[in-house]
Amino acid sequence: MKIAVCVKHAVDETELKMGSDGRPILEGAIARISTFDKNAVEEALRLKAALGGEIAAFTVGTPEARKTAKEALAMGADRGTLVVADGDVDSLQTANLIAAALKKTGPFDMIICSEGASDTYTGQVPPMLAELLGVPYVGYARKIEPLAQGFRIERSLEDTVETVEAQTPLVISVVSEINEPRYPTLIQIMQASKKPLEELKESDLGAKPVASARVTSVMAQVSSRKHVMIEGSPEEAAQKLVEALSREGVL
Amino acid sequence: MKILYPKEHEEYSEVLGSLGRFMEKKLLPNSSKFDAGEMKIDGPRQELLEQGICQVSAPTEFGGLGLPFSVYASAVELLGTADASIALSIEIHNAVSEGLLLFGSSLQKKKYVPDLASGRKLASFSLTEPTSGSDTRTMATTAVRRGDEFVLNGSKMFITNAGEADLYMVFAKTSKGPSGFMVEAPNPGMKFGSDLKKLGMRGSRTSEIVFSDCRVPSANLVGEEGKGVDYAHTILHGARIVVAALNVGISQLAYEKTLSYIKERKAFGSPVSEFQLSREKVADMRTSISAGRLLYLYASRLKEMGGDFSSEASQAKVFATEMSLKVCDAAIQLHGGYGYTTDDIHRHWRDARLLTIGEGTSEVLKILIAKRELARSL
Numbered sequence: 001m002k003i004a005v006c007v008k009h010a011v012d013e014t015e016l017k018m019g020s021d022g023r024p025i026l027e028g029a030i031a032r033i034s035t036f037d038k039n040a041v042e043e044a045l046r047l048k049a050a051l052g053g054e055i056a057a058f059t060v061g062t063p064e065a066r067k068t069a070k071e072a073l074a075m076g077a078d079r080g081t082l083v084v085a086d087g088d089v090d091s092l093q094t095a096n097l098i099a100a101a102l103k104k105t106g107p108f109d110m111i112i113c114s115e116g117a118s119d120t121y122t123g124q125v126p127p128m129l130a131e132l133l134g135v136p137y138v139g140y141a142r143k144i145e146p147l148a149q150g151f152r153i154e155r156s157l158e159d160t161v162e163t164v165e166a167q168t169p170l171v172i173s174v175v176s177e178i179n180e181p182r183y184p185t186l187i188q189i190m191q192a193s194k195k196p197l198e199e200l201k202e203s204d205l206g207a208k209p210v211a212s213a214r215v216t217s218v219m220a221q222v223s224s225r226k227h228v229m230i231e232g233s234p235e236e237a238a239q240k241l242v243e244a245l246s247r248e249g250v251l
Numbered sequence: 252m253k254i255l256y257p258k259e260h261e262e263y264s265e266v267l268g269s270l271g272r273f274m275e276k277k278l279l280p281n282s283s284k285f286d287a288g289e290m291k292i293d294g295p296r297q298e299l300l301e302q303g304i305c306q307v308s309a310p311t312e313f314g315g316l317g318l319p320f321s322v323y324a325s326a327v328e329l330l331g332t333a334d335a336s337i338a339l340s341i342e343i344h345n346a347v348s349e350g351l352l353l354f355g356s357s358l359q360k361k362k363y364v365p366d367l368a369s370g371r372k373l374a375s376f377s378l379t380e381p382t383s384g385s386d387t388r389t390m391a392t393t394a395v396r397r398g399d400e401f402v403l404n405g406s407k408m409f410i411t412n413a414g415e416a417d418l419y420m421v422f423a424k425t426s427k428g429p430s431g432f433m434v435e436a437p438n439p440g441m442k443f444g445s446d447l448k449k450l451g452m453r454g455s456r457t458s459e460i461v462f463s464d465c466r467v468p469s470a471n472l473v474g475e476e477g478k479g480v481d482y483a484h485t486i487l488h489g490a491r492i493v494v495a496a497l498n499v500g501i502s503q504l505a506y507e508k509t510l511s512y513i514k515e516r517k518a519f520g521s522p523v524s525e526f527q528l529s530r531e532k533v534a535d536m537r538t539s540i541s542a543g544r545l546l547y548l549y550a551s552r553l554k555e556m557g558g559d560f561s562s563e564a565s566q567a568k569v570f571a572t573e574m575s576l577k578v579c580d581a582a583i584q585l586h587g588g589y590g591y592t593t594d595d596i597h598r599h600w601r602d603a604r605l606l607t608i609g610e611g612t613s614e615v616l617k618i619l620i621a622k623r624e625l626a627r628s629l
Contacts, residue, residue, distance in 0.1 A: 070265075183273050186266050186303030190316055193262060 001053035001168075004108040005044045006098055006129070007072050009065035010034035010119040018220045031064065033071040036114035036174075038181035043144060043174050044112050045076045045182070051146055054078045056105065060085050060097045066197065074184035074192035081105060081198045083205065092212045095128035100205035102133065105198070109168040115140055115175050123173070130171035138166050139173045263322050266307065270326050273302055274333035282334040285454030286598045292454040293415070296337050300370025304330070305345045309368040310352070313360065320489075321551035324496040328544070331500020335602035336454025338497045342490065343411045347374035347420045350431070350486040354474035359433060363418060375416035377407040377460055378483050385615040387422070387429060387480045392462060394423035394430060401425070401432060401472065403440065403465040409609070413458040414443035420473065421462070427477030432467050440465025451601030484561075487610055489554060491564040494606050495547035495571035502540045502575045505582035505599040509536070513585055523585065532581045540578060543571035562623040565616040568606075573613060575603040 012030045019025050044055045057072035057080040059065045069080035083097045102108060111133070116123035123139075130137030142156040150167040156175045184192070202208060230240045245251045256263040277295055284290035308323035309315025323345070330338040348367040351360055366372040383389040392405025403423050407413075419434040419441070434441060444459035474482055510533065513524040523529050546567040553560035579600035583590035590596045607613045 067265075074269075183302060184269065185301065186269065186306055186316055189265050189269055190262060 001051045002108045003044045003047060003053060003055045004102055004111045005040050005055060005057050005072065005077060006113045007037040007057055007059050007068050008034040008117045009059055009061040009068035010117045013119055022220045022222065024218055024220060033068040035118040036176050039174050039176050039178055040112045040114045041072050041075045041077060042179045042181040046179065056081065058098050058101055060089060060094050069197055070192045073195045074189045075182060079196040081200060083200045086202055090211045090213045091122050091124035092128055093208050095125045095132055096208050097205060099129055099132040101200055111171045113173045115173050126171055126173040136166055136170045138164060138170060141172050141174045142178050263318060266322065267325055267329065270302065270304060271329045274329055278333040278337060283595045285334060285336050286594060288453060292337050296340060297370060304341060305348060305370065306368045309348065309364065313364040313368055315368050319555050321548055321555060324493055324547055324551045327493050328496040328500040331497040332504045335501050336452050339452050340412055340455045342493045342497060343376050344374045346486055346490040347376050349489050350420055350482065353485060354482045372417040373412060373415060374418045375410055375412035377410050377419050377421040379407060379409050381406060381408045385611055387483060390422065390424050390429050392423040394425045394432060399469050401467045401469055403462040403467060405462055407460045409457055410460050411455055411457055413456060413460050415456050422479045422483055425476050429479035430476045431473035431479045431482050433471040433473060434467050438465055450604055451598060452605050488561045488564045490610055491568035492547050492550045492554065494610050495543060495567035498571040498575035498603055498606055499540060499543045499547060501599050501603050502578040505579045506536045506540060509582045509585050529585060532585060536578045536581055539574045543574045546570050562620050565620045569613045569616045572606040579603050
């Protein structure tokens with residue numbers, strides 16, 4: 001089976017610092033493979049181990065995104081493709097560039113993405129990709145089980161789990177609970193440099209659509225605290241606390 | 252730690268970055284449990300070995316990555332930040348590999364180094380005795396040749412990884428003088444004492460080893476008979492660079508915890524970090540950690556280039572271990588009462604305290620530095 005896995009070179013939100021104006025300091029911020037995309041790579045590796053085949057990793061971004069493609073290769077992908085974008089790209093442009101790269105280097109039986117990027121978390125690319133490729137989309141998979149024909153997939157929805165059966169080719173997005181991604185060993189990291197990593201330019205892939213969305217600002221979430229002091233005996237304080245929580249709509 | 256490697260060697264940074272993330276996720280969160288004896292280091296240490304930390308500077312022909320020694324030393328700095336007990340255990344383990352690469356026969360290298368580099372086997376270095384530490388010439392453990400075997404009798408003290416390791420590099424006196432032997436466990440002639448209760452480094456196992464008619468094949472003699480003291484000293488020169496790196500790592504974590512604490516903690520209406528005397532401590536901590544790091548990296552480079560690095564290795568170890576005590580002490584001071592009562596703060600000082608003693612006391616190393624420098628100036 002030929003599997004494509006999509007990985008994003010994302011700002012590491014755990015190391016992101018906030019400026020005094022409440023905006024994240026993106027200058028010099030550390031970027032690496034998006035956290036959930038490691039689950040996508042891991043799932044591809046598990047499916048390959050069960051069914052055989054080949055895994056190709058795709059990423060879109062600046063030349064620095066090569067690091068993220070290499071991370072996927074270190075984890076065990078067989079080859080990688082970096083689409084070097086001219087400047088920032090939105091979700092639709094990203095989906096178009098990946099779709100074009102998949103068509104150029106494919107065909108693939110399954111395209112695995114994560115539910116969303118750990119920095120922007122729009123979750124738009126996987127369904128857009130399915131639409132552009134004209135194949136079914138199964139989102140939020142928490143389990144992918146190969147059948148004699150096709151796959152049985154458990155979808156983790158807000159309050160329910162939906163089980164569907166689907167035939168390839170298809171696009172799947174996975175949630176983080178689907179697996180525990182492996183850490184590449186140091187030997188695998190060194191060997192990743194020797195695996196094929198192709199660079200494509202936007203011009204190699206035809207025209208991309210104009211941006212459909214524009215990010216106007218990114219702000220840190222601010223949660224303000226009220227600092228209410230409740231005094232009195234334990235019984236009185238408990239009573240006042242319950243009243244206060246009810247007033248705030250917590251209870 | 253800002254890792255400064257030239258662009259053409261981006262794989263060094265990738266290796267260190269990956270190890271660092273692994274340690275931060277798998278070791279650091281359990282570090283205080285190792286210290287409190289609530290969790291054993293065995294499992295996480297094994298996972299770390301399987302990641303390849305001891306393959307970093309091992310030659311490729313023995314399953315290593317063949318990267319420079321300074322990259323391995325930097326990896327141990329990161330490990331010192333994540334967990335000092337595991338760092339100590341790994342440092343000793345890898346010193347045996349280094350020793351075999353320097354003095355072992357080609358058969359011994361082929362037999363042992365790949366397993367030690369990949370973590371399939373754990374090693375221990377047995378030199379110190381109940382009545383002889385740095386004074387290796389008064390060693391009392393004996394090895395008597397009988398046919399194609401040596402028979403070892405005596406005891407070794409304060410041995411890290413004792414009872415856990417699969418392979419022991421043991422030094423014992425033959426008719427020709429102190430010599431090194433590879434003893435494979437289990438061996439009916441080798442018994443282990445109980446785990447010693449220590450001030451710090453509580454996650455790592457330390458005990459006595461008693462040898463009673465412990466039979467070792469003569470093929471397990473390391474290098475030439477009678478050269479054991481020279482071999483041990485050379486192995487320890489390399490190990491001292493790594494110990495320095497370990498202490499820089501311990502200091503780095505104590506420093507980082509202190510910075511976050513003093514920014515939060517208020518006294519007299521303002522954060523403790525606003526006071527000039529706090530700031531003096533911050534500046535001194537930061538500067539001395541950086542100095543320790545540069546000293547161990549410099550000694551590492553000299554080792555990579557070949558030639559004598561014994562003085563620089565000792566300088567790095569003396570400075571970094573003494574520095575670490577000062578930094579960890581300042582960390583306790585700036586945490587106030589919480590510093591004295593919180594395991595997770597004072598354990599850094601307790602961990603660091605070992606290494607002005609272990610693997611050559613500061614006093615002995617200062618004598619070594621002076622002797623070497625006086626000889627160089629001739």
